[in-house]
Amino acid sequence: MNDDFGVVVSAGSLRSGGERAVRFPHRWTPEGVTVEADFTGAHLLHLAAAGCVLNDLYREAAGLGITLDGVRVTASGGFDTGNWASTGIGYSVTLDSAAPAADLDRLLDVVDEVAEIPRALRAGASVVRGPR
Template identity: 80%
Template structure:
């Protein structure tokens, strides 16, 4: 088994300034997001989960009236190298906000429930190859 495959997505005042980070425009933040990830299938899977969580934090925060000054989401997990299946994904979130700890916890709980990519992974989404 291989563990790790860490990825980080960040925005606002928690946005990475690492020279290896790739920067993308982002509808929720004027300066965009920074992505720190290697380009492997495992990293991309974890990046999908982390990126979705970051997006949903901004979306749900706006709906709750919570201002976010910065967001940093780190995701990682392992793969069983005998059959290259995921052993699971973990993610952590750092937030910079003047909101109360209770409001931020409510935001984190909401996002954990509604984030589309983690939801699809948890449900075991079907992936099918088709002809072009």
């Protein structure tokens, strides 16, 4: 088993300044987001989960009237390299905000419930190749 598939996405005051960070435009932040990830299938799977959580933090914060100055989401997990089955994905969030801790905790709970990619992964998703 290999657990070395960590990724980091960040925005606002928590954007990465590292030379390996790739920058992308972002709907909710004028400076865009930074992504730190290798380009493997395992990393991309984790990046999908982390990116979705970051996006939904900004979306849900706006709906709750919470200002986020910065967001960093780290996701990682293992793969059984014998059959390349995921052993699960874990993520953690760092927020930079003047909002009360209780409001930020509520935001994290809401996002954990509604984030589309984590929800699809938790439910199990069918992947089918189409015709040539």
